[in-house]
Amino acid sequence: MEGRKLFAGARLRNLRQAENLTQRQFAERLGISTSYVNQLENNQRPLSAGVILALVDGFGVDIARFAADDGDRIVNDLHEALSDPIFAERRPSRQDLKIAITNTPDFAHAFLTLQRAYQAAKDRMASLDDALQHEQIDALPLPYEEVRDFFNYANNYIDWLDRGAEALATEIGLEGGNHLKLGTERLRGTHGMSVVFERGTMDPDIYRIHDPGAGRLLVNADAPRATQSFQIWQQIALAEEHDAIERILDEARFRSREARSIARIGLANYFAGAAMLPYGRFLSAARGLRHDIELLAERFGASLEQVAHRLSTLQRPGARGVPFFFLRVDRAGTITKRHSATRLQFARFGGACPLWGVHQAFERPGEIVRQLAETPDGERYISIARTITKRGTGFRAPIRRYAIALGCPVAHAPETVYSDGLAIDRAEDYDLIGSSCRICERRRCPQRSVPPIHGQISVDARVRRVVPFEIS
Incomplete structure (x- = not known):
């Protein structure tokens, strides 16, 4: 929250309904009055510190995710969607959009889903007129766009994975120069998986191949060292954070198997980056080096792209970069x-x-x-x-x-x-x-x-x- 008033009416209402509680029962669990619950759910009152603690203690709420503020992002997306000429005579103001998002965020997301389908249909009709005679228009959002929205509305920060990766990096002493060595040892010692570096035999477009039957991970030895390390730590994420990743995917409710598969890789990539560039140590170094990406890449044994991407994720509540x-x-x-x-x-x-x-x-x-x-x-x-x-x-x-x-x-x-x-x-x-x-x-x-x-x-x-x- 960090000094901002937190209005979370829709999230509170969804939580109460998921627990199958009336407002009176919900109020009793939180130790507040029924009228106060009603005011909170209708965004007439912000969450107080006492209510937040009650949510954490009584319902196990991850307050970092519960309080995630994606309002500006959705406002911008809705503003772009509503710029279509068909809305010319009834285009809401940005203030109207903010009110709608605050009170009915699910409706806002549903509208964006509808707009994506509409845009996809228009684009396809414009470029593939002949194909329309033979196949049906896919009204689902493009998988990559859906996954991009997922990370965008999460503020590009996944608290559970980030903290887990940081804890593991601290536990095994992960430093800039030993990503490859310790990652290889982790796969072999914890998961019984050998790492084989193939040189000159793998397609240059392939970075790694997991062969579960043989219990080995093939890594392209011609790839840069930072890329090799990243691929090994992505495999560690898939092995050690499987349940956490699947739980996040379940909550995201992706509309296609392809989007879920892409998001799974994205979450494993997130863990790999967070392990190689652990939050607290990386944030401290970034501040000390005044965010010089070349010096940060050298210190942490990472690529410039990995460092720049990681800098955009430093949004942990209470310790934002x-x-x-x-x-x-x-x-x-x-x-x-x-x-x-x-x-x-x-x-x-x-x-x-x-x-x-x-x-x-x-x-x-x-x-x-x-x-x-x-x-x-x-x-x-x-x-x-x-x-x-x-x-x-x-x-x-x-x-x-x-x-x-x-x-x-x-x-x-x-x-x-x-x-x-x-x-x-x-x-x-x-x-x-x-x-x-x-x-x-x-x-x-x-x-x-x-x-x-x-x-x-x-x-x-x-x-x-x-x-x-x-x-x-």
Whole structure:
């Protein structure tokens, strides 16, 4: 909570109904009056410290997850969904959306599910007209999008797994230089699984193969050492945290087996990252090194991408780090990874704004590209971007090139080494960026590719600007 009033009416109501209790019975279990329960469930009163303790003691509530605030994320997603022209005459304000989310979060999520199906149907009808004669439109959300939403609304922080990974790292003395050795020993000693490093015999696209029949894990020895370590610790997560992961998956209620399988891998990846970069020690080092990702990667024996991703997850209640957003894009501008602990949310459809510094990184490979940026809502950020290259061994091995970006609100800029020498108080030094053209509200932008779908445009044949229309 950390100084914020916590309204959790819908979560309280869901908990009471799951326990099959009346408001009177629920009030007795909490030691409060029935009228107080009614006020709490209708968000007329915030949770008090006494009620929170009663929830923990009487119902075993994980208060970190119970109090998770995903309001800003859902507001942004709903705002984008409602920007469709079909809502032009009845588009709710952001304040209306916040009220709806506070009182009926399940309805908000249901609406987003419906909107995803609608968007998928429109996209498919536009690009696969001939296929519509032979197959049915899949109304379920795309599995990867559903899993991205799961982590996004969890604030990219999974408390149970994070603390478990940290405890294990402390127990066995996991340090930056011994991830591979101790991971291999853990699999052999605890799970009777041998680790075999295959060189030159595995497909370069394969990092590991689990062979349960032979009791062994094959690891691609041509992969970078940090990647090898990560794959071993992911296997440890699948072996040791199976029940915890399955319980989280059950609670998430994914709509397809594919989404559940993808999320299982994502949760195992989360545990692996949290073990290699344990929360308390990594947070302390990040603060001491002013979030220098290269120095952090060297200290913890991790890759730059692993470090940047981990920085975006440091949102443990009571011990929060700097709120970072993290994304990875390919050379076509497609966002392949995205996480945000900030107000900045990425567009659900399409690529990233071309004015973001992450695209400039491809022009300066191997360098840190810094950017001061302002979004249409007036929020200002400092961000960095850098290219990363992933390839196998040998001349013919495929090369995959990406750019990663890491950023935080400018109020936290002095806590990062990347603010040194930048005039963060000069408004003219900020690039005016957005999420994507289809939902960006800026009237004048030299890089605009298409009009915003919720805006009216006018075209004057007598005047030719960079963009051949004006947004009313």
